Amino acid sequence: MLFLSFGVWWEIDPVIDLISLPSPLVFYQELTTMGFPSIYAEPKGKELNLVCIINCMNELLVLQHKNLRAQEEVEIQHLKLGSDMDHLQNCYAKLKEQLELSKREIVGLQERDRQLQSKNRNLHQLLKNEKDEVQKLQNIISSRATQYNHDMKRKEREYNKLRERLHQLVMNKKDKKLAMEVLNYVGRADGKRGAWRTDKTEARNEEEMYKVLLSDYEQRQKQLLLENAELKKVLQQMKKDIISLLPPQKQKPKERSEDGLVLSDQEEDIGELNKENMWELSCETVREQLTNSIRKQWRMLKNHVEKLDNQVSRGHSGAWNEKDVISREDHELETGKLELEIQQCKEMIKTQQQLLQQQLTCDDDTTLLLQDCYLLEERERLQEEWRLFREQKKNFEKERKSFTEAAIRLGLERKAFEEDRGAWLKHQFLSMTADCKPENTTASAFLRSSDPDIRLVKSASRQRRLPSVLSPAVSPEPFQISQYIAQNSVASEKPAADNMPNLWVEGDDKEETEECTKSWEDSGVGPLFRNLHMEQLP
Amino acid sequence: PWFLEVFKARILPQLSPVLSPQASCIQHRLVVRDASSLQILQLYTCLDQIQYIEWSSDSLFILCAMYKRGIVQVWSLEQPDWHCKIDEGSAGLVASCWSPDGRHILNTTEFHLRITVWSLCTKSVSYIKYPKACQQGMAFTKDGRYMAVAERRDCKDFISIFVCNNWQLLRHFDTETQDLFGIEWAPNGCVLAAWDTCLEYKVLLYSLDGRLLSSYRAYEWPLGVKGIAWSPSSQFLAIGSFDEKVRILNHVTWKKITEFDHPATISSKKTIVYKEVEKSPTVDTERLTFPPTRALASSLFSTQSKYDISQVPVSLQYIKPVADRANPKVGVGMLAFSADNCFLATKNDNIPNAVWIWDIRKLKLSVVLEQLCTIQAFQWDPCQPRLAVCTGSSRVYLWSPAGCVVVQVPGEGDFQITSISWHCSGDSMLLLSKENFCVCYLEREEVK
Numbered sequence: 001m002l003f004l005s006f007g008v009w010w011e012i013d014p015v016i017d018l019i020s021l022p023s024p025l026v027f028y029q030e031l032t033t034m035g036f037p038s039i040y041a042e043p044k045g046k047e048l049n050l051v052c053i054i055n056c057m058n059e060l061l062v063l064q065h066k067n068l069r070a071q072e073e074v075e076i077q078h079l080k081l082g083s084d085m086d087h088l089q090n091c092y093a094k095l096k097e098q099l100e101l102s103k104r105e106i107v108g109l110q111e112r113d114r115q116l117q118s119k120n121r122n123l124h125q126l127l128k129n130e131k132d133e134v135q136k137l138q139n140i141i142s143s144r145a146t147q148y149n150h151d152m153k154r155k156e157r158e159y160n161k162l163r164e165r166l167h168q169l170v171m172n173k174k175d176k177k178l179a180m181e182v183l184n185y186v187g188r189a190d191g192k193r194g195a196w197r198t199d200k201t202e203a204r205n206e207e208e209m210y211k212v213l214l215s216d217y218e219q220r221q222k223q224l225l226l227e228n229a230e231l232k233k234v235l236q237q238m239k240k241d242i243i244s245l246l247p248p249q250k251q252k253p254k255e256r257s258e259d260g261l262v263l264s265d266q267e268e269d270i271g272e273l274n275k276e277n278m279w280e281l282s283c284e285t286v287r288e289q290l291t292n293s294i295r296k297q298w299r300m301l302k303n304h305v306e307k308l309d310n311q312v313s314r315g316h317s318g319a320w321n322e323k324d325v326i327s328r329e330d331h332e333l334e335t336g337k338l339e340l341e342i343q344q345c346k347e348m349i350k351t352q353q354q355l356l357q358q359q360l361t362c363d364d365d366t367t368l369l370l371q372d373c374y375l376l377e378e379r380e381r382l383q384e385e386w387r388l389f390r391e392q393k394k395n396f397e398k399e400r401k402s403f404t405e406a407a408i409r410l411g412l413e414r415k416a417f418e419e420d421r422g423a424w425l426k427h428q429f430l431s432m433t434a435d436c437k438p439e440n441t442t443a444s445a446f447l448r449s450s451d452p453d454i455r456l457v458k459s460a461s462r463q464r465r466l467p468s469v470l471s472p473a474v475s476p477e478p479f480q481i482s483q484y485i486a487q488n489s490v491a492s493e494k495p496a497a498d499n500m501p502n503l504w505v506e507g508d509d510k511e512e513t514e515e516c517t518k519s520w521e522d523s524g525v526g527p528l529f530r531n532l533h534m535e536q537l538p
Numbered sequence: 539p540w541f542l543e544v545f546k547a548r549i550l551p552q553l554s555p556v557l558s559p560q561a562s563c564i565q566h567r568l569v570v571r572d573a574s575s576l577q578i579l580q581l582y583t584c585l586d587q588i589q590y591i592e593w594s595s596d597s598l599f600i601l602c603a604m605y606k607r608g609i610v611q612v613w614s615l616e617q618p619d620w621h622c623k624i625d626e627g628s629a630g631l632v633a634s635c636w637s638p639d640g641r642h643i644l645n646t647t648e649f650h651l652r653i654t655v656w657s658l659c660t661k662s663v664s665y666i667k668y669p670k671a672c673q674q675g676m677a678f679t680k681d682g683r684y685m686a687v688a689e690r691r692d693c694k695d696f697i698s699i700f701v702c703n704n705w706q707l708l709r710h711f712d713t714e715t716q717d718l719f720g721i722e723w724a725p726n727g728c729v730l731a732a733w734d735t736c737l738e739y740k741v742l743l744y745s746l747d748g749r750l751l752s753s754y755r756a757y758e759w760p761l762g763v764k765g766i767a768w769s770p771s772s773q774f775l776a777i778g779s780f781d782e783k784v785r786i787l788n789h790v791t792w793k794k795i796t797e798f799d800h801p802a803t804i805s806s807k808k809t810i811v812y813k814e815v816e817k818s819p820t821v822d823t824e825r826l827t828f829p830p831t832r833a834l835a836s837s838l839f840s841t842q843s844k845y846d847i848s849q850v851p852v853s854l855q856y857i858k859p860v861a862d863r864a865n866p867k868v869g870v871g872m873l874a875f876s877a878d879n880c881f882l883a884t885k886n887d888n889i890p891n892a893v894w895i896w897d898i899r900k901l902k903l904s905v906v907l908e909q910l911c912t913i914q915a916f917q918w919d920p921c922q923p924r925l926a927v928c929t930g931s932s933r934v935y936l937w938s939p940a941g942c943v944v945v946q947v948p949g950e951g952d953f954q955i956t957s958i959s960w961h962c963s964g965d966s967m968l969l970l971s972k973e974n975f976c977v978c979y980l981e982r983e984e985v986k
Contacts, residue, residue, distance in 0.1 A: 141759060145737075149716065153693040167651045170628045182622040186599075186614075186641060186658045205701045205708055212683070213746050216728040224790075 594640035638682025674720035679727035709748035752792035778870030800886035921964035
């Protein structure tokens with residue numbers, strides 16, 4: 001058995017142990033150079049490490065596999081590249097061929113183009129030649145024609161001479177009995193006698209002729225006038241139609257700066273030309289104006305129609321103008337709404353009609369019944385309303401009562417508060433004037449100090465006496481305050497007090513007073529007083 | 539609802555009925571018949587073979603012209619004994635006609651040396667010198683007041699206008715034509731159209747007092763005007779020319795308002811094309827007898843035909859004209875307006891089997907009648923828009939806006955209709971062949 005190792009063929013006896021192969025040293029050297037660990041059990045030893053060897057072998061196998069795979073890959077890539085290369089070469093060859101073909105084609109086309117151009121030039125030349133020839137022939141024809149005419153004239157003159165000669169001969173020769181034999185002369189067709197040839201007759205002839213011509217012209221003119229009138233009418237109608245068809249933008253000439261002048265002119269023109277008398281004139285300028293104005297209007301109408309067409313086509317093609325879209329949607333909405341409205345109205349009308357019908361057509365019993373029904377309905381409605389009214393009234397009463405109670409309470413509180421205040425002021429004064437002034441002055445001072453109050457109160461009460469006490473709608477505050485002030489001057493003012501006896505119930509809650517005071521203070525008495533003061537001065 | 543009654547007689551030349559009686563002549567005999575019954579009323583004998591006969595405008599006299607002898611004989615219907623003979627002598631006679639008042643006879647002498655005006659009322663004779671030898675050299679206005687005569691002196695054309703009342707010369711003016719070919723008055727009597735020879739396309743319009751109103755020229759070199767027609771209202775003048783077109787001028791500006799082309803292919807969808815097709819006669823074999831009766835024999839051999847509507851586009855039979863002959867058969871040679879001004883019938887000589895009917899209100903081609911043979915003549919009914927066409931066969935073709943119909947002239951033998959003449963009431967028409975004539979009566983439709 002041959003065994004190849006390291007490029008050398010070894011003849012091996014398969015029985016022989018591998019180890020007896022020439023020196024594992026060779027393997028060891030190779031392996032170490034390849035980076036494998038030593039296969040010997042210990043360095044420089046003779047014992048071979050089997051595990052190591054097997055590991056080495058394994059690694060070698062792995063390496064081998066790797067190398068094989070790498071080789072395969074390389075081979076595949078090589079093949080691929082080879083085929084790519086082939087492909088590219090084919091493409092290149094084809095493209096080269098195509099290029100060649102195209103070049104040849106171009107050359108062919110250029111050649112053809114050149115030929116056609118030369119042909120064209122030839123044809124042009126031929127055409128020119130033909131034209132020249134035609135011109136020449138025409139000249140020849142005209143010259144021949146003049147020649148023929150000249151010859152004809154000559155021949156004719158000769159012929160005339162012959163005729164004259166013949167005539168002379170004939171007339172001379174004959175027997176003068178150029179006869180007309182007639183049994184008897186017939187009368188003229190119109191029964192008149194023949195007239196002599198005179199100047200008068202000549203003049204009359206002329207006259208007659210001119211009369212005939214004139215009558216013919218007059219007739220024609222009449223026809224033309226009629227035609228003209230008709231056409232003018234038609235034009236007028238057309239004008240009106242065009243004006244009605246044109247959009248109302250035309251009515252605002254100021255908005256359009258460019259067309260402003262033109263439009264205003266046109267409007268003027270229209271105004272002018274719509275006058276009846278202008279239509280009757282037939283002079284040049286009026287006619288021109290008329291036709292011009294109609295043309296302008298027609299053009300405007302045309303433009304308008306074109307614009308509409310464009311809009312429609314744009315809409316169809318999808319290039320939407322925002323304004324148009326919305327307006328259309330709006331328009332549709334509007335139309336929907338209007339339709340609904342119309343339907344509702346129609347239904348209403350129908351029902352009303354039916355009711356009317358019933359009213360009109362039904363007989364007495366049913367009418368009475370119906371009327372009773374209506375009355376019942378109405379009565380029930382009225383009762384309902386009464387009920388509601390009474391309820392509301394009750395509510396109002398309740399509210400009023402609560403308000404009045406609240407007012408009374410408030411008044412009481414205020415009264416208590418004032419008493420406290422008065423007491424406190426008294427106390428203050430007393431303490432203050434304990435050193436300097438006697439008691440009378442305090443009272444007078446008190447009185448004096450409360451003078452403006454009293455004065456105010458007097459007038460206020462006087463004023464407040466007049467308006468009715470019970471008015472729940474009026475805000476309770478000034479009312480209460482005036483009451484309180486009135487109450488404040490119980491000592492001096494009786495009528496004021498008299499005014500309020502009903503309201504003032506007992507009860508003097510401290511808390512309420514405090515609250516009241518607070519509320520009174522918070523509500524800002526000053527301005528209230530000021531208000532009162534103001535009210536005094538009308 | 540046509541009603542056709544045929545009466546045939548062997549006669550020689552043409553004849554012209556005016557109003558009720560009808561005259562025809564045979565050789566040198568003049569036969570006058572009643573138009574409705576064709577009964578012979580009078581019989582006159584002339585001196586020579588009659589070439590031309592004409593009724594006077596009031597139908598009281600007939601003139602018979604014998605050109606070879608240069609004699610004109612006049613007969614009266616009221617007084618059969620009355621006679622008149624006019625002898626031109628060696629001056630010769632080429633044409634003779636009545637004046638519009640029915641009392642003067644205008645004779646054109648040979649070589650157009652002069653026109654002699656003979657009066658039947660007085661002994662006076664008038665001469666018109668240098669009349670022009672052209673197709674339509676003399677024209678009377680419709681009301682018979684004026685007569686225009688084309689003259690030529692010193693190689694120049696002139697027109698003279700005479701008052702027919704007293705034969706006084708009213709106007710004499712020259713025309714700007716090379717070689718005046720014809721003149722025609724407009725029906726209103728105020729405009730005279732004059733056109734030049736076919737070498738020059740020129741149409742001149744003159745007013746009654748001799749002023750040139752307008753001159754129209756469509757093109758310069760090719761052959762020009764072949765014929766013209768005035769519309770009965772004098773509104774339009776139709777000019778047919780050698781370039782196969784008809785140009786219509788209007789009476790206000792005398793400018794062309796439209797031109798009608800006559801192409802060989804009709805492609806417009808709005809045109810109706812009626813084509814005449816032959817239909818073989820149905821013979822009832824059981825009814826055949828021996829020897830065959832005349833009627834049966836003729837009906838066997840005469841071909842019936844009817845109209846079919848062809849689908850557009852239609853291409854008509856087109857004949858290319860011979861290039862080097864004079865007066866080629868090209869162009870619009872026949873044109874006529876209907877009496878109500880609404881239609882114009884034309885014939886293009888290159889397309890000889892077709893009649894083109896144009897609607898003047900719309901200025902469009904409305905109908906084309908395609909016949910089997912060449913159109914010989916057509917004429918409009920003087921009262922209604924009805925056109926009668928003859929093609930040289932024994933059938934007359936009638937077209938009206940309601941439709942068209944083929945009318946077979948019954949009878950034995952060949953009757954080749956070459957011309958048609960309507961009665962002025964529109965109730966009957968005269969069909970003429972070379973040697974025979976027959977009268978066709980048309981039943982009037984009852985208007986409910």
